[in-house]
Amino acid sequence: MSSVSPMSSAGSAAFETVIGLEVHAQIVSQSKLFSGSSSQAFGQDPNTCVSFLDVAMPGMLPTLNQECVDQAIRLGLAISGTISLVSVLDRKHYFYPDNPAGYQISQYQKPIVQDGTLQILSGEKAWKTIRIQRIHIEQDAGKSMHDQDPLTSYVDFNRAGVGLMEIVSHPDLSSPEEVIDYIKRLRCLMRYLGVCHGDMEKGQLRVDANVSVRRPGEDLGTRVELKNMNSLRFLHSALNYEINRQIGEIEHGGRVIQETRTYDPASGKTRPMRTKEVADDYFYFPDPDLTPLVIDSDHVQTIASTLPETPWAKHARFVQVYGLSEYDADLLVEDMDVSYFFEQVVSFLSEPAWAKLTANWILGELFAALNRTNTSFSDAHIHPENMAALIQAVANKKLSNLLAKEVFGIMFETGEHPEKIMEQRGLVQVSNQEDVQQWICTVLNRENDNVAAYLSGKDKLFAFFVGQVMKESKGKANPQAIQALLAESLEKLRP
């Protein structure tokens, strides 16, 4: 049984949505799944990362790349799946120019991983367990190119034979939002494990969704397979469109046809794929060029003992060790590089208790700056030691928040050390009594009328004077010093 919750963003409340996903993830590995050619083919000139096997030359034989197997084992262990000590590599047959052998080596009846789970957020706070049916390994296809010439199509085989993991969930997802959260968390996990880079734009992560709707309590509805969605935004729109389309069909007395549809981003609609694009029999059978994939249980143990920390383990550690809120910890671990940066910054702090302050600065100022400049974190050049210096300065009250933000802005642009910035631009906070007193005198002399009003009982003007003094000091004055000296000076002016 699948667990189902009422519709959230799409459709009407009278229907529930049931979604299962097939995620294709390119395996991080030096070479392809069965050949020695490079698997880092994205962006290379067409047909430059191609071996004789990759184009199915006569007599060429596949030899399994153990690194790809180990990567699948890593992911399998991380989702608490069962690693099959014996699995089978099968041939899946269909004709298409980018499928060089006429078959894809995949796994059909005996996949390498079975029965795992992944926790996702359903709504704001409720965790939900999504069951993962299986993970199997298979070859990627090449790419047909129809835009090079009006009359001729070309094929680029660079991608042909690159290792993929197909991660198949049970139909446990109930909304487009859950789908997006599932994919984000799965991608995050795979990045932590180093098994898939997960860049959808580069085709490293591709999603097919099986979608159906039903009235609560009814049997599962007829499912439609949505294929070839290569961005989360398109996926979300496609699901919304498809759910509403299916509900519309049923509400208008029609019925949903089991079919494969594809999403057209231009129209925002899904459309049926031509039947020729969908084979109904793949003639699966075990690849006679390969022996069964036998995995030693000791080998699985070795991989388990060297498994990198999962995002949820890091999340728990951040909450426990650094006292972060669940929410902040979740945001920090979402990007492995950010979480790593956070811990590096903290390691440079003299006082571990400032970790929370660090989290605030990363999630606040840093993220805002990244957003503002449309920069990805990996392209930002802030050194963790510099970030730590800035946090220290704030914590030690060497810098006001205002000044610190200014220093950060410069740091973000130039990558310079905050103390150098403070020095060069004279941004050090001034607590020196004489300097502060000087700024106070200037302000009080200028604001004669307001001073008189204050002395006659308008207490609220005190904050105004503080602000004016801060402004006069160009933000450098220590706010505490202003408070104390200003109160003193105003008292002296009372008759």
Added chain:
Amino acid sequence: MSPLLKLSLDQVLIGLQSKAFSATELTQSYLDQIQRTRGHNAYITVTTERALQDAKRSDARWSNGTAGPLEGIPIAVKDAYCTQNILTTAASKMLHNFIPPYESHVTQNLAQAGAVLLGKTNLDEFCMGSTTTPVHTGPTLNPWDVSCTAGGSSGGSAAAIANGSALLALGTDTGGSVRQPAAFCGVVGVKPSYGRCSRWGVVAFASSLDTPGPFARSVKDAALLLNVMAGYDKKDATSLNHPVPDFTRRIGQSLVGKKIGIPKEWFENAQMDPEILDLWKKGQELFEKNGCEIVHVSLPYSSYALPCYYILACAEAASNLQRYDGVKYGFRAKNIENLEDMYCQTRGQGFGPEVKRRILLGTYVLSHGYYDAYYNKAQKVRHMIQHDFRQVFQQVDVLLPPTTPTPAFALKASVSDPVAMYWNDVLTVPVNVGNVCAISVPAGLSNTGLPLGLQLIAPSLAEDRLFQFGHIIESNTSMPDLPF
């Protein structure tokens, strides 16, 4: 005709070493013989220039003391082995223009051992058949009687040995494709253990059964060739990582007390010609005379080997041949309208009738709803046949059946009934399905003067037994000289 052609491998090696003649002279003699025997159509491609270059290299190596074990030996290679920069067609229009940029592992081994490549020999298209009658390159004729088939699928290699246009030759044996043409052409042919010789670079027919194998005029020559062919290859996941012995090591050793198994079901199943039954009987007597004991054994499931073989082989073939689609290399039909038309026209025109028949059969047995009834059941039967062989080899050292149920038949007869043609393999396919090894040795002549072969079967990796027992047949049989 040059007297060099009559020399055995041993004699040739001595002659080359002692500089009685050069590799170049030897190669030229064979190239001349190829021209003289063109009418048999044993070769698809003759690599004259390459052969003479190879021979020159060999002469240099004989001079500077770096000669390999087959240095300067002229060899014919079935046109299913990919040979770098040399046309490799598998006798199919589909590969009529295919020139591989790589060399098969086995032919690479031969080149390293010093062999001289004479050319690429004819075969049934993609090794599918037992008559060497491909549409694209035409039939190979039996040098003993040109109205008869040379057998197949490696008929070109067998004929090249028989007509003196090669000293050694390579074939591939999936269901008898080395042993049956060897029997029909009066030469020695070996189906080694599966995985003994790498399949890397051999155009695939049925991957789980394809076995590279040697042809030679004598048992010892075949063993010497297999010495060079065999060996682990990490590029082939089904290659056996097992030490390769000197396959000649048991030749000449006594057979006293050895047990020869006679599979009783094969009497009933094979519908053998009376003269084949007679040959079989004589073979048993021959081993008895040499001190062996004849044991009648049972391999009950081997009766199902033929249907089992045709299901598995066709399934794998249909899959292996999906790659020939006109996209990447080889034949592409002209005047095509769209993608589907390209596939249909290319494969419709590029493949001959037997290949199409087997693709259809294979596709059928793998299709949804029929998989369990055919492919899956055949796999189970295969395991039972393998079990039968394991049981039997606890009782006997080798099995002795004939190689074929009949002598070479008329070429004209080979076009009529495909199923009748498949029956021709009934004595050879159990070896491939049963995962054992076998040899075919010339053992007599038919009433009409055609050669007949006896087969010896040994457990996997026990090829040295084949040569030991085969040598006894050879040395106790008076065969006429090969017809050249």
